[in-house]
Amino acid sequence: MGSHPLTKVRVIGSGLIGTSIALGLVQKGVMVQMVDADLNAQALATDLVGGVEIIEPELVIFALPTPLLPLVIGREFELNPNSTFMDVGSVKAEVLQHIEAISGLATKFLPTHPMAGRELGGARAARADLFQGRSWVLTPDAATDPAAKSLVLQLISMLGAVAIELSAADHDSAVARVSHLPQIVASLMAKQLIGAAPEWMELAGPGLRDTTRIAASDEGLWKEIIYANRSEISQLLIQLETDLKLMIQSLAEPAAIAALLAAGRTGRALIPGKHGGVAREYTYLPIVIDDKPGQLAAIFNECAVMNVNVEDLSIEHSPGQLSALITLALSEGDAGKLADHLSSIGWNVHPIRN
């Protein structure tokens, strides 16, 4: 692995992902050429990245919507017969079809999918650190040239991401469940709010907000992803429909409702926690603060003084109130230590006594 150093990369597509990859590579000393059918976009990305013209790139990266791949893939293979190729699309089944359509390409084309994105698109939103610490799936198969795989692993590592190998089919099943289904569910849930009286919405709490947060996503992007992975998604939606029917039939039986909710709790517990492990149990420390600058700083100063590591936190403002509730997620030991310390210096701390 790593016997061919990565020095020259050609990036086809000057959107968020392509430009972010390029920015990250250039920071590591790799020469990058930005290519885009839209010459203005190409010029902008080239400027942002410090792109150069290169010949014989070791790696050609397709960073454009998968349906557009057939327009460029053949020509790029012709131009760069000795290069390795990769894409970054959200669904892999379709990519495989495009690769197989071109004789000789399968061994040198490695489909990949970086698990990173932003709420904004375009080269302007690109960041060199977009992939830092993110998972980056690669889906090699028995035909994949080991040297091609090694080159792609090198790129993933350079960009600070964590490589995960899956089959293309497993990838598509996995993202259907952990990404595409949640998007559809959040959108359909949020759709049910249409027509509610505005004053009813005053009763909305964090549960509704969290459950529908990603319903604010851009439908233009998502319609293509969902369409591309529709066979996997369809199976999941049909299973969800079965469960939804069962819930409707169970509404007059508390025990049956509880059984469905308990299954949900079981499913929820399968999601790994931060730092990649199984979900850690944090202790939550609620603190009531004045909703004004300086309060959070003061609390985090005390955390630093006590050498306490804040794993997560939430801030809840209340309608019509000038106070806010901040809840820190801490290890149990840190929570006890910090609660005692903050209380002793007059903070309004509410440790959970259990």
Next chain:
Amino acid sequence: MGSHPLTKVRVIGSGLIGTSIALGLVQKGVMVQMVDADLNAQALATDLVGGVEIIEPELVIFALPTPLLPLVIGREFELNPNSTFMDVGSVKAEVLQHIEAISGLATKFLPTHPMAGRELGGARAARADLFQGRSWVLTPDAATDPAAKSLVLQLISMLGAVAIELSAADHDSAVARVSHLPQIVASLMAKQLIGAAPEWMELAGPGLRDTTRIAASDEGLWKEIIYANRSEISQLLIQLETDLKLMIQSLAEPAAIAALLAAGRTGRALIPGKHGGVAREYTYLPIVIDDKPGQLAAIFNECAVMNVNVEDLSIEHSPGQLSALITLALSEGDAGKLADHLSSIGWNVHPIRN
């Protein structure tokens, strides 16, 4: 309003809500008696609260599961014929039936529902400030004695909550949409994760986490709430089923997928933002920090120095990484000011240039 000062309150039920109400009232100088069928629970709550024995309470609060109300409501009315009564249950239709079963009670019993709770139950988890800044629905009707309503409003105000008047039917419709439906949707979504390969779960991102967060809730509590409000919930689930079917049928048509997702975005935008207004547009400022104590403190110090008010924030740790991404939600002006300042002193800030 407020012509009868609240001085003596009898709380039936020593769980989280009853004990939290009592704690809050005692802090305001009100005498409170805790009553519970479980004498150990009663003794514990009395100790926690500083409960006393009182006669002729102005207000009797039923803070117990609504199905248990018929066991105590008649006797309490007999014992306290001059008192005002209220409950705190999550669904109001059922309470009305229990009230109407007792002649003469309807004018003096005001159904209410504080929009507050915790992931923990019981007197030990009680907090005097549980209702601070929360909405507290009351559902008076034409028969309600104005003096009874005035007393309940006094209590809500003493506990720092914000009173919202709705009809009982509107209340039940509202909570079905903003609370019960999200719970069911989150649970059914999380249930779909059962059976997924553990390595697939490594691809889970914040979208899945948020969408399923409340699926971790206690099914014992929720089965009763859902059961009690089943007629409202049933209508919503049937509408959701229709939309889900439509999505399944739309999977081969990107434009139809987009239309459903767009409706979700419209629904999401109806949720009021913090501070009770329509959702505010924040500017998000991402900052990459070392994942160690002192970093957050340092950032919030700079916020205080610059007089910048942080509206919300999220921390994202990456698997296997020692850095974390903190994203601050700020006003546009504050975001620009802070980004410039932090960059100038060497922080790894990534303002969104749009």
